[in-house]
Amino acid sequence: MDFEHDYQLKTKPSLGKRCVAGLIDYGLIMSYFFLMIYSFGEPNDEGGYSVNGWPGFSITVVWFILTIGLEQMTGSTLGNKSQGLKVAPKTDPRKSLTFGQSLKRHLLDMIDLWPFGLLGILTIKNTEYNQRLGDLWAKTVVLDKADSEQGLKQKEIKN
Template sequence: MNETNLTTEIKTEPNIGNRFAAGIVDYIIIFGVTFFLVFTLGEPNDAGGYSLNGLPGLIPIVFWLIMTVGLEVGFGATAGNYLVGLKPIPKSGTNRKLTFKESFKRHLLDPIDMLFFGLVGIVTIKNTELNQRVGDLWAKTIVVPIKSLSEIKMR
């Protein structure tokens, strides 16, 4: 089956609940590990909290990169997306893992999509033809149910 047939056969859906749950799972893991690192490796600061200084300060950033971009590039989905049965793919509809560039662009805009408790992401998903959030629009990606990809493959 060629790429154009896949594009017409794949139907995107808003999947707001699943996408929200996937984001919650991913960022609970990321923030949990970050807080653990800050309190175990961090040093007390003047404000009464803890700070990661120097090279240890890069560990949470590297962990974020692995948990979002690394998992998408390596396994096809983040932990949260995998748990709820979603997979990001290129806008063309090709069933493949995202490239580093595509995944990085998607996740670099996560903070914008999560503004106002995810309202920005929800509004863009609901008002774009392919149910894309801001990060997906920039990266030219879509998010589809994994089962829809396997149904097309079986035909």
Template sequence: MTSEQIATKPNLKKRILAGLIDYSLMFGVALVMFLYFGEKTENGYELRGFPAFFNFLIWFGYMVGFEVKFGATLGNQLFDLRVISIKDSKTTSLTLEQSFVRHLFDILDLWFFGLLGILLIKNSTYNQRLGDICAKTIVIDTKDSKQFYKRFT
């Protein structure tokens, strides 16, 4: 893949706002789960068994499922952002594995108020955060004609 095939911009404002929407939704769901199904402990609440697994399923369905099906989570869709696979030249569609890998690294990318993610987005060749680098994906603004991934088959 050559640099002429990929053109991205950081889209930091949009990506931060989209992330806030997505993780606010996830936090809201987790909060409800903890309040209704959590077991009170000395330090707060704890989810065990099926409620904990169900919480994971909701996260997986929303973050990974939406991305694989629609190319973006709800937050990304609201800001016209799309996640594109750059793994091979045959397709731009994400695989389940790519989306899962992207989101496995969310905890690191969001560490210390998103500092690691922001630094990587601003300084990496294709404006990728750690999850994008590991999953071989990029995020583009679909309304900006200067951002693209050209496939050559």
């Protein structure tokens, strides 16, 4: 069965769920970040605190595991899973997400989340498959598993 000819992709913005999922994911990451600053931070010349060495590097490792690692292995981050969302390749949502797709999605998180998520919301609302910039670059879509209208639908054959 040829996906390109027999099926069409249907998505919805699911903005509320996607915002909650993002808050959960980055809330966990920021909590770890502040824990590291509180536990290992040292005063710096700018009047703030810096974390160096392995404790500082661990923040990147935690970000990587909670976003790219979980998403690549399970199709969802913890936030997405809590909201019933799944990330899948746009070319065929029946397939699993690749490491490269997940990496591309999350490398653009800071751009999509700026300012206050407005850029991500605007791109989700104004793209055909409700994709943010990271999704557009990675060629992925976010699907609500509870919504039976999303995903691949067989095309109607017109006689």
